[in-house]
Amino acid sequence: MTFSRLIVAAFALSASAAAAQQTDLTIALQLEPPHLDPTSAAAGAIDSVLYANVFEGLTRFDQTGAVQPALAQSWEISDDGLTYTFTLAEATFHDGTSFDAEDVKFSLDRARADDSVNAQKPLFEAIETVEVVDARTVRLTLSKPEGNLLFNLAWGDAVIVAPESIETIKSAPVGTGPFRFADWRQGDSITLTAFDDYWGKAPALTEATFKFISDPTAAFAAVMAQDVDAFAGFPAPENLPIFEADPRFQVLVGSTEGETILAMNNGEAPFDNPKVRAAVAHAIDRQAVIDGAMYGYGTPIGTHFAPHNPDYLDLTNLSAFDPEQAKALLAEAGYPDGFETTLKLPPPSYARRGGEIIASQLRAVGIETQITNLEWAQWLEEVFRGKDFGLTIVSHTEPMDISIYARPDYYFQYGAPELVAVFDALGATSDPAERTTLLQDAQRMIAEDHVNAYLFQLAFPTVADARLEGLWQNQPTQATDLTAVRWTQ
Amino acid sequence: MWFYLARRLLSLGVSLIAASAVIFLVVEIAPGDPAAYMLGINAQPETLAALRTELSLDLPAPARYWHWITGMLGGDFGTSYTYRTPVADMVADRLTVSLPLAVMALVLAVAVALPAGLFAASRRGKPGDVAVMGAAQLGVAVPNFWFAMLLVLGFAITWRIFPSGGFPGWDQPLQALRALTLPTIALALPQAAILARVLRSSLIDALHEDYIRTARAKGLTPGQALRRHGLRNALIPVLTLMGLQFSFLLAGAIIIEQVFYLPGLGRLIFQSISQRDLITVESVTMLLVFAVIVVNFLTDVAYAVADPRLRRQGRRA
Secondary structure, three states: OHHHHHHHHHHHHHHHHHHOOOOEEEEEEOOOOOOOOOOOOOOHHHHHHHEOOOEOOOEEEOOOOOEEEOOEEEEEEOOOOOEEEEEEOOOEOOOOOEOOHHHHHHHHHHHHOOOOOOOOHHHHOOEEEEEEEEOOEEEEEEOOOOOOHHHHOOOHHHOOOOHHHHHHOOOOOOOOOOEEEEEEEOOOEEEEEEOOOOOOOOOOOOEEEEEEOOOHHHHHHHHHOOOOOEEEOOOOHHHHHHHHOOOOEEEEEEEEEEEEEEEEOOOOOOOOOHHHHHHHHHHOOHHHHHHHHHOOOOEEOOOOOOOOOOOOOOOHHHHOOOHHHHHHHHHHOOOOOOEEEEEEEOOOHHHHHHHHHHHHHHHOOOEEEEEEEOOHHHHHHHHHHOOOOOEEEEEEOOOOOHHHHHOOOOOOOOOOHHHHHHHHHHHOOOOHHHHHHHHHHHHHHHHHOOOOEEEEEEEEEEEEEOOEEOOOOOEOOOOOOOOOOEEOO | OHHHHHHHHHHHHHHHHHHHHHHHHHHHHOOOOHHHHHHHHHOOHHHHHHHHHHOOOOOOHHHHHHHHHHHHHOOOOOEOOOOOOEHHHHHHHHHHHHHHHHHHHHHHHHHHHHHHHHHHHHOOOOHHHHHHHHHHHHHHHOOHHHHHHHHHHHHHHHOOOOOOOOOOOOOOHHHHHHHHHHHHHHHHHHHHHHHHHHHHHHHHHHHOOHHHHHHHHOOOOHHHHHHHHHHHHHHHHHHHHHHHHHHHHHHOOHHHHHHOOOOOHHHHHHHHHHOOOHHHHHHHHHHHHHHHHHHHHHHHHHHHHHOHHHHHHHHHO
16 A cells, blocks of 8 residues: 555656656667777767767768768868868867867878778778868868768768867767767766857757666666666667557667678688579578568668668569579579588677578578577677688678678678779769769679678667657667757656 | 684685686687777778787787786786776776675675574474475575566566666765665575575584584573574584675676676676677686685685684694
8 A cells, every 4th residue: 555655656756857847868778888989999889979969070970861061061172073171160179179170180180090090991091181271171182082072071980089188088088069078987877968168059958878788678677667768779679569559658760771681701612603692692581580580670671772872772672582593593503402501690689580590591492501609709800800601690880881892802702893893983973863873883783693692771779758859760870869859848 | 723824825826826827818719809899890901900009919928918917916907908998997996886786685695594594494394494495495496687677577667666777876875775776686585595595404404413402401492502502503604605605796796787787897797708808808807716715715714713623623734
């Protein structure tokens, strides 16, 4: 009796607290950043906390993945495509120092330097010099035309950092964004507070706490108990229907840049034979993998390109599920009785759960796989660097990363000369129509040649309090942009 | 007594040196390059080389072992590859969660086990004994993470009395205690069950000894004889067990820390292993080995205090 009264009291308390306009937010993510310098690690978790919140680049991605002006408010491109002149915003760093062209030069030169540890150094490859014209103007000169430059500068790895605080950036990052770094309780949470002198539109939130909950069961409990207001990248898709049915919550299922593929070792027999690759592609029932491994969340893809991109071509029919055709192709390729190969799986559930399903689908056409589960560090060493694998499942989460197919030394070892030519042409043009044609050519080439088996685009589920709005539904880059997030009641 | 302690101290030192060599070797043998893990799949070879130099990973293994060992002797446990903060600071930070959690869990375990064990032993074979030992059997059998999930379901989701997890820090002491309540219970009860069972059988053994009969003969009630003479003699196996349990609770709470997303020592090790943060794995493991050995040493000392016969044995040898 007293117990139930206590519960009622607890509910009443939380209800009255909600009546006042709330301006703080507790949002959970699965992975904690190792440190807080987005320009010296590949960990997407760093961008998930800091991108667009604490750090800004010259350009930025919006929620649809389109490139928008950020610290560079406008720019001019010379006719030969080799000179970019940026006009900069009047911004201030969180430590009070002013932002100017010198900071841009410092940041870009640091990323390009010989001893740079920038995980995405190739983004800056085309840049020849960075010149300070005056405090508000900076000029980039390229060694070759780079149609992707504005896109490249929008990455989290290309954000502008403050030279004055570079020594402590890993533990106390200083940027120009709408939120400043306040506190990091390692292993638990990172707190950001609104930056009063932000140059752009002030955010609605005054404080945001990122909590890190890696265990799917704990994630479910934290959201259900309303200990967190939102969970971006909710790790237990099997529980989403429960939240969908509960009026306290909203569920957003967005798309990501994560093309999930069954990669084949094109450099080794039997996968150097296009017929074998085609057989593998036709042996796979994508929908069964999506339903079985991802509880139905995920969009089937037929090439290495994000379906939400306007240049996407639906090529799934080039590798439709057809076990009979797969068997015929295997026989044609000289493997009437199939063959045996390895299937190496990194830790994420798309790979571990998807791997079991794919193994049984391949077995049905005569391909026996030996499954090995690997930790990420092992996967990088054995599969990615050592190229010691037959098949592997991995999600490529970098935006617009189809160009990896032009690199013959990349782990699946494709790099056909015709495709390389397409990418050379792509780099040399910034004409949108021409770029679309070339990107679609590339998509078709790798799909027709069945370089890898393309499975699905990784979905990005967010569970949030029903009264929240402005959260990113999609993940065009790894980010949790809080600038537009607010409570509606 | 002093000879006994000196012998224990010597074996403590030898164990530490052996442990450091084993830890270093095992971690070195494990495949996976820390730099490659940190820079991901688009990293270029020269970027990897630059990072390896920055982390001193380009030095040969014996040089790194020497550097590590001599650093630790001077109190420097190295700098984490991934977090880029001194390992000692991280451990100190994590201990503010793990140490109170382990102590609270052990205290709760003893507080439950002591009366339960005494009660069961004094009513041996009667319904009370059967009931308590049945409950203990259940406590031993139930996996603690499952029990933890039940606690969360009841107290965090349904009744919302305690948070489902996380740790707000000791600057909010009440909230911190609230956050550690469910994990403490989840950790303590299975340990209490084990302790109670051991205490009961140890007490029952003691009850058959001559001194109990003597105590009864001089007029003590069965309960008085049990508490004054039986308990003290039955404590040795219980102390051994508690020493082992404390080490387990300090480092082995990984699963409970995972269920309650607590920033404890167990999760630090777990993360470091998967991120190939070798120096952190090595140093934290070394510290834990040190803690276990010290706890064992203290347990040995506690024996000597609890049982004067052990002290005399030492002198004779």
